[in-house]
Amino acid sequence: MFDSFLLESIINGLLLGGVLALLALGLNLVFGVIDVVWICYAELVMVGMYAIFFLYVYYEVPLAGAIAAAVLGVALLGMILHRFVIEPVLGTAPINQLLVTGGVLFFLQAAATLAFGIEFRNIGIRMPVVEFGDMFFSFARILAFATALVGVLLLWLFLTRTYLGTAIRAISQDREIMPLMGVDPRRIYLITSAIGGGMAGVAASLLVLQYDVHPAIGLSFGPITFMVCVMGGLGNMLGGFVAAFIFAQFISVGGYLFQIEWGYVIAFCFFIAMMFVRPKGLFSR
Amino acid sequence: MNTRILGGIGIAALAVVPLLGLGNYHLHILITVLIWGFVYTSWSIMGRFGMVSLGHGAFLGVGAYVATMLWNTMGLSPWVGIPVAMLVSMAMALLVGYPCFRFRIVGHYFALVTLALGEVVRLTIVGLRDQTGGSLGMTVTGVPEGTSLLALQFGDRSTFFYVALLVWLGGLVIWRLVDRSMLRYALEASSEDEDAAASVGVNVTRAKLMILMISAAMTTLGGALYAQYQMYINPETVSGIAISLQIVFAVIAGGLFTQLGPTVGAVFTLLLAETLRVTFGHDIHGLDGTIYGLLLVLFIIYMPKGITGSIMAGLTRRRRPTPAAAPAE
Amino acid sequence: MLEVRNVSAGYGSFRALFDVSLEVRAGEAVGVIGPNGAGKTTLLRVISKIIAPTSGSVVMEGQDLSRVPAHRVVEMGIAHVPEHRRLFPRLTVEENLRMGAFHPEARRRHAERLDFVYELFPRMKERRLQMAGTMSGGEQQMCAIGRGLMSGPKLLLLDEPSAGLAPVIVQQVFSLVRRIRAEGYTVLIVEQNIQQVLQVVDRAYLLEVGTIKQSGPSAELLASPEIRRAYLGL
Ligand SMILES: Nc1ncnc2c1ncn2[C@@H]1O[C@H](COP(=O)(O)OP(=O)(O)O)[C@@H](O)[C@H]1O
Ligand SMILES: [Mg+2]
Numbered sequence: 001m002f003d004s005f006l007l008e009s010i011i012n013g014l015l016l017g018g019v020l021a022l023l024a025l026g027l028n029l030v031f032g033v034i035d036v037v038w039i040c041y042a043e044l045v046m047v048g049m050y051a052i053f054f055l056y057v058y059y060e061v062p063l064a065g066a067i068a069a070a071v072l073g074v075a076l077l078g079m080i081l082h083r084f085v086i087e088p089v090l091g092t093a094p095i096n097q098l099l100v101t102g103g104v105l106f107f108l109q110a111a112a113t114l115a116f117g118i119e120f121r122n123i124g125i126r127m128p129v130v131e132f133g134d135m136f137f138s139f140a141r142i143l144a145f146a147t148a149l150v151g152v153l154l155l156w157l158f159l160t161r162t163y164l165g166t167a168i169r170a171i172s173q174d175r176e177i178m179p180l181m182g183v184d185p186r187r188i189y190l191i192t193s194a195i196g197g198g199m200a201g202v203a204a205s206l207l208v209l210q211y212d213v214h215p216a217i218g219l220s221f222g223p224i225t226f227m228v229c230v231m232g233g234l235g236n237m238l239g240g241f242v243a244a245f246i247f248a249q250f251i252s253v254g255g256y257l258f259q260i261e262w263g264y265v266i267a268f269c270f271f272i273a274m275m276f277v278r279p280k281g282l283f284s285r
Numbered sequence: 286m287n288t289r290i291l292g293g294i295g296i297a298a299l300a301v302v303p304l305l306g307l308g309n310y311h312l313h314i315l316i317t318v319l320i321w322g323f324v325y326t327s328w329s330i331m332g333r334f335g336m337v338s339l340g341h342g343a344f345l346g347v348g349a350y351v352a353t354m355l356w357n358t359m360g361l362s363p364w365v366g367i368p369v370a371m372l373v374s375m376a377m378a379l380l381v382g383y384p385c386f387r388f389r390i391v392g393h394y395f396a397l398v399t400l401a402l403g404e405v406v407r408l409t410i411v412g413l414r415d416q417t418g419g420s421l422g423m424t425v426t427g428v429p430e431g432t433s434l435l436a437l438q439f440g441d442r443s444t445f446f447y448v449a450l451l452v453w454l455g456g457l458v459i460w461r462l463v464d465r466s467m468l469r470y471a472l473e474a475s476s477e478d479e480d481a482a483a484s485v486g487v488n489v490t491r492a493k494l495m496i497l498m499i500s501a502a503m504t505t506l507g508g509a510l511y512a513q514y515q516m517y518i519n520p521e522t523v524s525g526i527a528i529s530l531q532i533v534f535a536v537i538a539g540g541l542f543t544q545l546g547p548t549v550g551a552v553f554t555l556l557l558a559e560t561l562r563v564t565f566g567h568d569i570h571g572l573d574g575t576i577y578g579l580l581l582v583l584f585i586i587y588m589p590k591g592i593t594g595s596i597m598a599g600l601t602r603r604r605r606p607t608p609a610a611a612p613a614e
Numbered sequence: 615m616l617e618v619r620n621v622s623a624g625y626g627s628f629r630a631l632f633d634v635s636l637e638v639r640a641g642e643a644v645g646v647i648g649p650n651g652a653g654k655t656t657l658l659r660v661i662s663k664i665i666a667p668t669s670g671s672v673v674m675e676g677q678d679l680s681r682v683p684a685h686r687v688v689e690m691g692i693a694h695v696p697e698h699r700r701l702f703p704r705l706t707v708e709e710n711l712r713m714g715a716f717h718p719e720a721r722r723r724h725a726e727r728l729d730f731v732y733e734l735f736p737r738m739k740e741r742r743l744q745m746a747g748t749m750s751g752g753e754q755q756m757c758a759i760g761r762g763l764m765s766g767p768k769l770l771l772l773d774e775p776s777a778g779l780a781p782v783i784v785q786q787v788f789s790l791v792r793r794i795r796a797e798g799y800t801v802l803i804v805e806q807n808i809q810q811v812l813q814v815v816d817r818a819y820l821l822e823v824g825t826i827k828q829s830g831p832s833a834e835l836l837a838s839p840e841i842r843r844a845y846l847g848l
Contacts, residue, residue, distance in 0.1 A: 176700075183685055184685040185685075271401070275385070
């Protein structure tokens with residue numbers, strides 16, 4: 001028998017996959033170039049969500065302006081993170097690079113609590129619900145999916161069609177000889193950090209339409225993003241992209257059949273099983 | 286002075302602490318330090334070889350929840366429940382560790398795999414809400430008389446202090462045994478150059494798995510002990526990313542490469558948290574966390590060897606002045 | 615054009631070069647020959663500032679390079695084709711070539727330079743959309759040299775371009791170097807293939823354990839009894 005609820009959750013999973021893909025792509029880009037995982041990535045998203053919320057609700061900036069400001073702001077935050085937190089530990093043991101951004105996670109989370117309290121805040125834009133047969137889809141989700149895809153496409157064009165983008169791909173293949181090409185790696189790192197931050201900002205603008213902002217919201221997106229990156233192969237952008245959609249199906253369909261937590265658990269078990277088959281991620285070269 | 290004598294004096298001094306008539310608050314702080322000192326030591330046993338787990342909350346959570354659930358629902362004594370939990374943790378460690386080590390997934394990638402594991406255990410606990418109470422947490426069913434060796438419950442704090450002291454000492458002994466064992470040489474060789482280590486007949490995968498399983502089992506015990514002491518657990522405090530990161534940070538702060546480093550980390554982080562709490566109170570939400578996070582970042586940038594590591598480096602420098610600074614790695 | 619003055623350099627506490635001086639005049643092809651581990655690669659690394667010398671200086675067209683950051687050296691007209699080619703394996707041939715013209719001056723003229731390189735290496739044009747890592751060693755070497763030429767250099771540094779190639783290909787590489795000379799480039803080439811390289815260069819320096827042991831016109835070195843005995847097996 002045709003189960004339209006199942007179809008609805010499959011499509012919802014597809015829509016969720018777009019945002020996850022965007023998040024995973026940002027993280028993979030930064031890791032691929034700089035070799036550092038931003039454990040605090042989802043907290044950058046949180047900062048972006050707060051920025052949009054306050055600009056839009058308190059300062060009555062038009063939504064488009066608030067979003068643009070947030071994207072730029074988080075991009076700048078990404079650069080600051082790189083310049084003042086990551087750069088000092090770049091030459092040291094990998095554990096330091098991992099943990100220093102973990103410290104930033106605590107810091108941003110607590111600082112958000114300090115500044116904004118623990119209330120849940122919603123920007124209060126009610127998006128229509130799209131009806132299709134007897135299935136219902138949130139317009140915000142469809143918008144998020146479309147925007148995420150456009151974002152991914154723009155990033156892809158940037159990476160393949162521009163000098164800077166080519167340099168970004170090149171640096172992850174051979175770091176040492178970049179100066180011989182006339183490329184200043186430090187500059188590429190900063191630009192990559194800005195792009196990574198900017199993508200967190202874009203993700204923030206999509207999530208703020210669907211979810212309330214609160215200081216711990218990063219904890220509900222961060223771990224999923226990491227799982228997606230791990231599943232797709234850390235630093236592998238194509239892998240992360242596809243894994244995001246697979247993962248989103250587990251969450252959505254698993255959540256429909258059982259409960260949302262079991263979606264994650266099954267996805268992780270799937271990942272562990274896959275690791276025996278394809279240890280370097282689904283799309284290892 | 287001989288370190289062994291020094292150690293004996295230290296243990297004796299600790300053993301008489303409860304007789305000094307300390308208040309409940311101070312005894313509580315001490316017990317907390319011992320429990321976490323043990324957990325942090327368990328993490329450092331593998332962390333010092335470059336196996337950075339960001340998911341030790343997984344093992345902590347299994348320890349706390351499996352033992353408690355067996356006791357609450359089936360009345361099974363923690364004396365049985367804890368070994369069962371340890372087996373569960375070790376099986377989990379094996380399942381995740383084998384593909385990672387076999388295929389040389391190390392560094393950031395390994396850290397993220399373990400991070401995911403910690404998160405999955407937290408979600409499992411939440412998902413089993415009918416049995417675990419979900420994110421509301423669960424209370425360990427108390428024995429009516431308050432104290433029972435069989436239930437591993439001690440109404441009297443001093444008794445619990447001795448239990449924690451013993452477990453903590455056990456952790457230090459295991460640390461020392463690993464430090465003196467062939468495993469250490471195998472792993473140090475492999476963290477330098479895994480191919481070279483493998484070529485001289487070191488089974489790197491097996492050595493790493495053993496260390497991981499020892500560490501997991503110990504952490505599980507720590508989690509169970511924590512549950513028996515607090516008599517209340519919830520998924521956020523014993524599993525998931527926050528607690529997993531807290532474990533790592535404390536070890537880094539104290540010092541990763543020394544026997545007492547993790548314990549110093551426990552003392553340091555606890556004192557810091559308490560000081561911030563007492564100074565700023567609970568009124569200003571997040572202030573303590575903000576300072577804590579800031580300190581962590583500064584610590585890692587400016588003092589990556591941790592407190593004990595830096596002190597030791599300072600001492601050796603004073604003892605035999607080296608002519609040239611060591612070249613950067 | 616290029617002057618290396620009393621350069622010493624090393625890795626950590628290890629010294630690889632001791633008080634090395636050499637000179638390359640405009641339009642010349644100069645060789646640095648010597649056994650494995652002599653410090654030839656280190657010398658080129660010092661010139662293009664991948665590593666800093668512990669003492670001494672490098673001067674390009676009258677300008678001291680000590681204050682020039684590494685990524686600016688290529689703008690001074692020095693292109694370094696590194697040892698083992700070091701292409702970006704998962705970029706296409708054309709992308710590799712374009713990376714060679716990254717700095718703004720070269721980027722402005724990159725279409726023109728690309729035509730020039732394709733004319734010099736028609737093979738590269740055929741392979742332009744292929745991943746560089748999938749090509750044969752000889753093709754990769756052409757691509758690496760092409761990438762160096764893309765920056766529009768005055769001086770080309772070549773580090774063992776013939777290493778690891780089949781004898782027929784080695785011949786091709788050396789005739790290429792001749793061709794590049796004919797195009798008016800100044801070349802400093804490092805080689806262990808002494809017999810061959812001395813046919814191509816005007817002058818050469820013999821480097822052994824970090825010091826210059828001998829130098830002079832190619833014909834003179836080819837006739838030198840020490841070199842004949844130690845390196846040419848004659
Ligand atoms: N990255 C490095 N670190 C340490 N020592 C090095 C490094 N590169 C080269 N060396 C040492 O410096 C010396 C000179 O090496 P190199 O310049 O590569 O010689 P060549 O190119 O003539 O074969 C050798 O003894 C080599 O072992
Ligand atoms: Mg060499």
